[in-house]
Amino acid sequence: MDPLHPNPLILKLEQFTKLSPEDKHALNLAACEGVRQIGARADIIREGDRPQSLNLILSGWACRYKHLEDGRRQIISFFLPGDLCDSHVFILRQMDHSIGSLTPVTFAQIPRRRVDEITLKHPRITQAFWWDTLVNAAIQREWVVSLGQRDALERMAHLMCEIFLRLQAVGQTDGHSCDLPLTQAGLADAMGLSVVHVNRTLQELRSSGLIVLKGRTLTIPDLSALQDAAQFNPNYLHLDAEGRHFDANE
Amino acid sequence: MDPLHPNPLILKLEQFTKLSPEDKHALNLAACEGVRQIGARADIIREGDRPQSLNLILSGWACRYKHLEDGRRQIISFFLPGDLCDSHVFILRQMDHSIGSLTPVTFAQIPRRRVDEITLKHPRITQAFWWDTLVNAAIQREWVVSLGQRDALERMAHLMCEIFLRLQAVGQTDGHSCDLPLTQAGLADAMGLSVVHVNRTLQELRSSGLIVLKGRTLTIPDLSALQDAAQFNPNYLHLDAEGRHFDANE
DNA sequence: CGGTCCCTTGACAGCCGTCAACTACCGTGG
DNA sequence: CCACGGTAGTTGACGGCTGTCAAGGGACCG
Known part of the structure; x- marks a missing residue:
């Protein structure tokens, strides 16, 4: 059941x-x-x-x-x-x-x-x-905004923030880490970038310490720093119990 | 009433x-x-x-x-x-x-x-x-696809096709023409391009005869040619009376 | 007639794509 | 055990699509 x-x-x-x-x-x-x-x-x-x-x-x-x-x-x-x-x-x-x-x-x-x-x-x-x-x-x-306005670095950082928060909402994060089972080719197809440029962008994010990406595990040491780099505003995820007036009374 | x-x-x-x-x-x-x-x-x-x-x-x-x-x-x-x-x-x-x-x-x-x-x-x-x-x-x-994969020319052509068909659905076209009350700056903000490049792209579309754009009137002499240039497939607009099984019997 | 908005054009630069080659990793099979 | 092939990641060189900067023109308006 x-x-x-x-x-x-x-x-x-x-x-x-x-x-x-x-x-x-x-x-x-x-x-x-x-x-x-x-x-x-x-x-x-x-x-x-x-x-x-x-x-x-x-x-x-x-x-x-x-x-x-x-x-x-x-x-x-x-x-x-x-x-x-x-x-x-x-x-x-x-x-x-x-x-x-x-x-x-x-x-x-x-x-x-x-x-x-x-x-x-x-x-x-x-x-x-x-x-x-x-x-x-x-x-x-928000993807439209990313693809239309953000450069490769911001775009990638923005995606990482989004995925992390969405996984967090369903209990699939572990501290500052989460699963990221995407190949660079997958990231490229999602972000409208070439595989080569995804690779370069990831290395930039890594070398600036904004993310740690090993295998299929993503770690975000400082989420708010990554958010700043991406101009990420979480409001569009509407995760603040906005329907609480509608809560069931248990 | x-x-x-x-x-x-x-x-x-x-x-x-x-x-x-x-x-x-x-x-x-x-x-x-x-x-x-x-x-x-x-x-x-x-x-x-x-x-x-x-x-x-x-x-x-x-x-x-x-x-x-x-x-x-x-x-x-x-x-x-x-x-x-x-x-x-x-x-x-x-x-x-x-x-x-x-x-x-x-x-x-x-x-x-x-x-x-x-x-x-x-x-x-x-x-x-x-x-x-x-x-x-x-x-x-479809905008995500355009912004992620299509170059400026395809992107612009795709938008023109979409707008024309959407206006047609509400009876706001006149033959091969419709209203297009957008400045090039507006188009630029929508398509993730610079104003300068929007200008160049429009001229290319004009000189190839795919569109006629004068003032705020857009004319598409050959819609299917424009669709080809844009790799436009109208299926995503779902305008084929897909809910006809649900029609009211008058 | 000056101001503003919009469109247009040219020169130049940069972000990012393409091409190509190389490495690493892994599972398979001889 | 090692050869092998396929996938994924990495790197460098080069080029092009598109952005930026700057300037000028036309239309409209107070």
Whole structure:
């Protein structure tokens, strides 16, 4: 019944508002449904496919991406544990982008019917899903700002700050460290940079002491210094329990 | 009762699904509420403000934007007539970006209560609002692709295609032409380019015959040629009546 | 008619991409 | 045990797309 201790979706939504035991129970049930496991570099759904269900990432990293005809590739966003791949995506007739795994991923395929049922019975979850949608939109906007205005160093630093805070929200950080299972090629596709320049930028961040990156572990010795280097303002993540007026009274 | 003939929001939502007379009536009523007019280059809401209502653009152009501390500015998206500024934005405690007018703008400030009421009584509208949210997210993603992968020429061409089709969806095109009330500085802030380079790029598009841009009128003699130049695929706009299974039977 | 906004043009510089080669690491298999 | 191949990371040289700086022109307005 409660296979995930704790369920990262619940952890994330509780950044917005406290859920009731019934709310959590419903979410846990949903997260047990249609659980799938795939290896790294596999597609969860492809551009052109018809979305049938809501995908919830339970463990591992995935990403949205899009290919251009000539082979260029842009990673559009990252999915971390607890992330929903668009709570109402099945409203659309076909996917306009693909979602693929970066690491081995465990995810739940929640049928549309179940989503409708949950949102109908649990208004607090409905609110929380809207919050999640709005935060994802805000993250996407911030990527636009990064790609449009920030240079390579700021861009990379900004991404590190974002990932660290998002992982922290679902309990996946360890002190000043977190997992970063991305190759430099992955970072390049996400940041609109070449692999070579990602490499140079990482070395600059390392040599200035702003990050320590060994293997797939990222350490940020001084988060506020990194934030300064990136002109990072965490407000767009809306992690301040903004829905607390909506808290369940337990 | 029906001050806008036709209401651009209804035109847009009917790209997704046919609305019933009652649906349309409810939307028209909402669009009459709290109507405001502002001049060009004024803010509708600012970063840090608390969102209280849903803003609906009735006429004119607006944009989301964000300033960095050192003065850089990124336009994150454009609002055209019929666009909603996030149907549920009031769930958030504070704005993480600003929304400002580019031209004189008429917009409706629809109180949160009214939005809740409409979505409760009109499930078809609720679906259509979700569709609108998903399409806006898709547009935002496409901007990430443009900023990350496309060079200046493709980027500009892509934007022209997008704007033309979006305006067409709300009946604001005239043959191969549409309004484009943006200065080159505005285009620069949106595309992450300098004003000088925007100028050069526009001239290249003009001299290759892909666009005609005089004053604030954009003409696209051959849309498919422009689409080819931009590697533009309209699928992300989801304008193919994807919600037709949900149509009201009139 | 001076001022402002917007557009335009040329010269030059720099950030970042491309190309190419090299190293390190790891799992496989002879 | 070591050869081998593939992936990931690293480095240097070079070039180009795009930014910056600067100046000038046209349109509109008080």
